[in-house]
Structure formats: C-alpha cells, structure tokens
Amino acid sequence: MDELLQHLVNALILGSTYALLGIGLTLIFGIMRVVNFTHGELYALGAYAVFLLEASLGVNFFLALAIAVIVGCAVGAAIELVLLRPLQGADIDTTMLVMIGAWIVMQNAELLYWGGASKAIMTPFPEQPLQIGPIFVSWLRIFVLVVGLALIGATYLLINRSKLGKAMRATFQDRDTAALMGVNIKGIYTATFAIGSGLAAAAGALLGPVFLVTPTMGDLASLKAFAIVILGGLGNITGATLGGFILAFVEEIGAGYVSSGYRDGMGFLIIIVVLLLRPTGLFARAERIG
C-alpha cells in the first residue's frame, strides 16, 4: 500500500510537467496546424537557460526560472516570425521539414556551446525530503508540482478569460471568419507560438534541476509531448492536461508493477490502444479536428 501511494505521488508530480509539455504542443497544433518539432528543444533550452543564468551569471534560482520562460517565449516568437511566417499557406510537409531542420540546428547548437557532458542545476531546496507518513517527496518536486499546476491554471485563464484567448479560440474554430471579424491572425500565430514555446521552456526549466541537463534531453520530451497530445486529442487543451497525467500514471504504475525496463514503452502501448479504439484521441470533440 505504501509503495502504491509513493508511485501515485511520483506520477502526480511527473504528470504536471507532462501536462505543461502537452498543452504547449497542442495549442500550437490546434491553432496553427503546425507540427512543432522544435518543442523538445525549447524544453532543453529552458533547462539550459536556468543553468547558464545560475551557474555562470550567479542569478537567483527563482529569477532564473522566470527568465528562462521569457527566453522560451522570445525564441518561440522568433521561430514563428523568421521560419513560419514566410511559409504561410505552404503545405504541411514543407512546414514539417523546416521544423525538423530547426530542431536539428537547435540541438546541435546546444551541443556545440555546452558540450555533450551533462550539467547539474543546483537549487536552494533542502536535500532532506519531506516525509508524510510512509511517503517521501523532495521539496524540489513539490515546488515543481505547485508551479506546474499554477502554470496550467494560468494558461486556462488566458485561453478562456482574456481577450487574447478569445481571439485565439476564434482563430482555432475558424481562421477566415476570425480574420473577417477583425482578429489579427498573424499576431495570434506569433502569440500562440510564443506561449506554447514558453510552456515547453517552463517544463524544461522545472525538470532540469530534478534531472540533468543534456543536449539530447529534448528528444524524449518531444516524443512524450506528441504522445500526450495524441492521447488527449489533437488541439484539445483539457485533453492534453489529462493526457499528461494519464501518461505519467501509466508509466509509473507500469514500471512499478509490470516491468521497469519497458517504462517508456508503457505509455506508447496505451496510445496504440487508444488510437485503435478512439482514433481521434480520448477527449476529442469531433468539430475540433481540422
């Protein structure tokens, strides 16, 4: 029983960062119809930004986290302006190839600048874990969970309550009509890509100190983000949130009770099953699929 509780706590924390990754990706796909292969690299960039700020420039850890998210948004906006805007109207294959190219360039740039050896980010949290009955949780992970949930909440409010969110939802439902109603579609695209990228950078910045920072850390993150998005239904934010938590629970329970060697395989097994039974994803509504 204690073991099960520990697994559930682990999964909850992991799930919050998975959800962040998934929301960012699904937002970009849903609104822009762009398969964003640079998502994992923005995740890595978030982690490297914290490392650089903290280890080399001596910036406070919490401030470094905030700056990393802003850097993520800025790089995301730059990618949209430089690479995607000129491609407006191009077919999905062209956009995909450009994004794959950007992914490779970014990963190798990280490798060139920081080298292949892993980096560790130090945090002000105590090494001694928090003990609640039989359950142990590190303070850092609790912090990750809290910030993760706060960011998910903030994204919800932004999409559902703000004017920008309304314009984004309008673009999401029907781009041309939204444009006719006076929505600045180009601006919405840039904002969407910036927000999605910022969320990926936030996930990386939060998980960087939990794990280690390496140039290839984005690959697995990217793969998982795609899995989460497919699980929840493409373009569905609630789906991506739930998908993130489901993937984390399946991985954690699968690794704990079935086979730890296939931990990363468990999630994909679930995705195959979901795609067989509900090809549009677990939480997809028909009109949301383009």
Next chain:
Amino acid sequence: MKKFAVAMASLSAAALAGALMTSATAQTIKIGVNEPLTGAFAASGNYVTDGAKIAADEINAKGGVLGKKLELVIEDNKSNPTEAASVAEKLMVRDKVPVMMGAWGSSLTLAVMPKLMEYKVPMLVETSSSGKITTSGNPYIFRISPPSAVEAAAFGKIIDKLHIKKADFLVINNDWGLGTAQDFGKMFKDHGITVGLVETMDQSAQDMSAQLAKFKASDADTLIVTSAVEQLTLVFKQAAALGLKKQIITTGGSQNPDQLIDQAGGAVNGTMHLTFFAPWAPEAAADPQATKNFLAEWKKRGLQFAGVTESFRGYDAIKTIAAAIQKAGKADPEAIRAALWETELTGLNGKIKFTKAGPAGKESGQSIPTVYLIKIENGKVVIPQG
C-alpha cells in the same frame, strides 16, 4: 546561381583541405578512436578520448612509434550501436586505420565486432564489460577492461566484510547491465547472499523513482547499481528524495566519484563504488610515477579531476596499442593483432597482458585488471583498508 557558386567553392575548398590532410598524414600511424562523444554516455566517452590524447601526445613527444607520429582519428558513435558500427566501418575503409580503440559501452562494442571480422582489423576494448565480447569467438578483440565476471570475482574477495544478507539490483537495460546482474548474482549465491529484485532502467531514462519505490519496499539490505555517471547521479538524488536508506554499491568503473559528489551532493554519502583506477592514492598505483605524470598532465590541460577514473582507460589503451605497433614493426592490422598477444606493459591500472578467452582457434584477448572498492564519506573519497 550565386548560391550554387558559393556551394561549389566551399565544396572544392573542402576537397582541397582533404587532399592536404592526406598528404600530411602519410608520415603518421593512424589509430581509430570510436567513442560516445555525445548522447547518453557523452561524459565518459569524452574523458576516455582525452586520456587517449594524453597518451598519444606523450608518445609523440618522445619521437612516436617506428619513427612516425601517432595520429588519433576520433569519431563519435553518439552512444548508439548503429552509429558505432558505421563509424567503425568509416575508420577502417576510408581512414584505413590498422588498429582501433573502442567503443566504450558493451552494446556499442558488440555492434562493432562483426565489422572487425569483415575487415580484419584488431580493436582494443577499453571499457566494455559484457562477458559476450570475449567469449563469442572474435579473434580481433583485445580487452583491457574487466568483464563483469572478473569484476564480480574481485569483489567476491572482499564481500564478506560488508555483511550483506540480501541484495537487489538496478541495472541499465543493455548487455553491460544485464551481464553484471547475472555475474554478480552468481557470485552472491556462492557467498550465501540472497538475490532479491532485479530491476532495469533504459539507458536514456531519467526518472527511476518507480524502481526505487520498489526497492524501498523490499527487505534487501543492499542495492547494487550498474550504469554510467549521469544515470547514477539521478539514481542517488532520487533515492535520497524517496528516503531510501540502504547500502548502495555501484559497479562498472564509470562512476567518476568526484563528479557524483559534485552533482549529487550529500545524496552520495555512504555509497560504495567498484572502480579500476584509484587516483586519490597515486603512490599505491602499479606505476606511481606514470600515474603522477598522468594526473599532472590532466590538470595542466584544465580537465576535470572527476574524469580521471574514466580517462585512464583511454591512456592505457593507446599505450598498449603503441607497444603492439612497436613490437609488430609495421602498421599492419594482421601484424598488430599478432603482436598484441606478446605485448606486456604496466599501465595506470596495473599489468596489461592478454590471455586467451573464448572458443579455441578464434580466441579473443583478455587482460585481468585491478579492481578497487572505494567509499564516499562526507563528500570525500576514501579507500577502505584491507
């Protein structure tokens, strides 16, 4: 059109540079180096390569081998077995190296092995520990690192002092980890130690909390962990975060204890590690002077001290290869292969001499290295006496 012209110009520049390089290298003896410089094992692969460079520079400063300078042709296998095989092929076919060093991990080395048979070029294995490497009948394999059975046997000599009753295993899910679990498990049974859970972790896995939660619930007193330094760092941090309080011993010699102390902090206190080089006490090494020189050179190059427990392998490997080339009298694969059998030297780890291993008629060479058990206490490495 302008773009095309630029492309042509850079192409021809590259071709010219290539031509210049070939003419410059005619006077050197090439040694292929096939290491993971990026990917999951990047830290270790870079350290080994740095060690190899020190050995080559040291030999070249003394006039080289057979009157020629040694030239390391270094390729990155990206911690990926498929890449390791294609890089080996590139080294043998395009660079025409007469001998290679590589490929760090067991799965990487095993992927290269069929290529050695195909092109008949010997390879000195500096790190890999899977038993399969020397028992599968590949006469081009010469290994200076201990297979897990040898490591287990060396550990067996001191294990009774640790009073282990039951041990669980957490190993990397590849030939190295699985081989270790098997060989150490066998040795444990001979010493009356019960083997409990055997859990694996994917080489790129970052979250081992699920496995560690299982170990926490088990009644074993000791956890044996096999992986490279990056993953070990995560295991220690996560074990501490889960409040796992067991004796943890790591195997495989790729722990870089100083890096662990640096990156995992207090989480590594009280842990023990089987290593193959003890730079913390150079005076106790097989060749104290060479060890001190190596450590001084490492420091002079501004490299991290944490890397020396890994880098000595590259140093010893290149020294061994150079000695074999010298003995062979020419830089020819077959002559070097024959000479390796007669090569004898004292490396940083200890005596290097190959004995036959594997099926008769196509034996691989295996040298039996020294194994040290070290402990980390209060952020410092100590070598338990006895």
